[in-house]
Amino acid sequence: MSATVRDVMTTTVVALRKAADFKEIVSVLRRYGVSACPVIDESDRVIGVVSEADLLYKETEPDRPAALLRLQWRLDEEYKAKAVTAGQLMTAPAVTVSPATSVVEAARIMQDRGIKRLPVVGRDGQLVGIVSRSDVLSVFERPDSDICDEVCKVVLSEEFTLDPADFEVTVNSGIVTISGLVDHRRTAQHLVSRIRHAEGVVSVRNRLSFNTDE
Numbered sequence: 001m002s003a004t005v006r007d008v009m010t011t012t013v014v015a016l017r018k019a020a021d022f023k024e025i026v027s028v029l030r031r032y033g034v035s036a037c038p039v040i041d042e043s044d045r046v047i048g049v050v051s052e053a054d055l056l057y058k059e060t061e062p063d064r065p066a067a068l069l070r071l072q073w074r075l076d077e078e079y080k081a082k083a084v085t086a087g088q089l090m091t092a093p094a095v096t097v098s099p100a101t102s103v104v105e106a107a108r109i110m111q112d113r114g115i116k117r118l119p120v121v122g123r124d125g126q127l128v129g130i131v132s133r134s135d136v137l138s139v140f141e142r143p144d145s146d147i148c149d150e151v152c153k154v155v156l157s158e159e160f161t162l163d164p165a166d167f168e169v170t171v172n173s174g175i176v177t178i179s180g181l182v183d184h185r186r187t188a189q190h191l192v193s194r195i196r197h198a199e200g201v202v203s204v205r206n207r208l209s210f211n212t213d214e
Helices: 022-032 052-058 068-082 103-113 135-141 144-159 185-196
Strands: 035-039 048-052 117-122 127-132 167-172 175-184 205-211
Touching: 022 052, 022 068, 035 127, 048 052, 048 117, 052 068, 103 117, 103 135, 144 167, 144 175, 144 185, 175 185, 185 205
Parallel strands: 175 205
Antiparallel strands: 035 048, 117 127, 167 175
């Protein structure tokens, strides 16, 4: 099974109430050495995220770009420059994940959104943890022997109903090399794709051959 956010997240989370003032926000970020914090309401539901970037609007006078297409950007900057609480400064809604989200999906969200950490919320929206880039990368510490066992016993034998003895599988530093004969090109493609998404796999070297392209 692929790792989920539940497997790697931190459950002790630094969070701020929306009424937290500017100095309190700065103090919390510096004290805990984090660049951003979830903002929660009275029921501990995540309503936004406040970051160092949000606070920096206080340090600089926003430029005033002439292009109308950038008008909303300027207005947002001016608003945050005058904001004094977490509720006013935060970026909302927050981008969140659930404990059941796969680590691969969490990594994709971070990459696509340029986010360093994601609040983890339960079904009711309450904060239950935080997952960071370093947490996501921890899955690549999985031993090569465990990856090899999954490829042979789970992927080949159980999922594709193939005999592992008909294949040669080696794993070195997370790089899987697989050779052997399958019936169709599409079977080889599906097999390689499945292995690539196994926990801890860095890449797959495809040495498979097949009987037909159909």
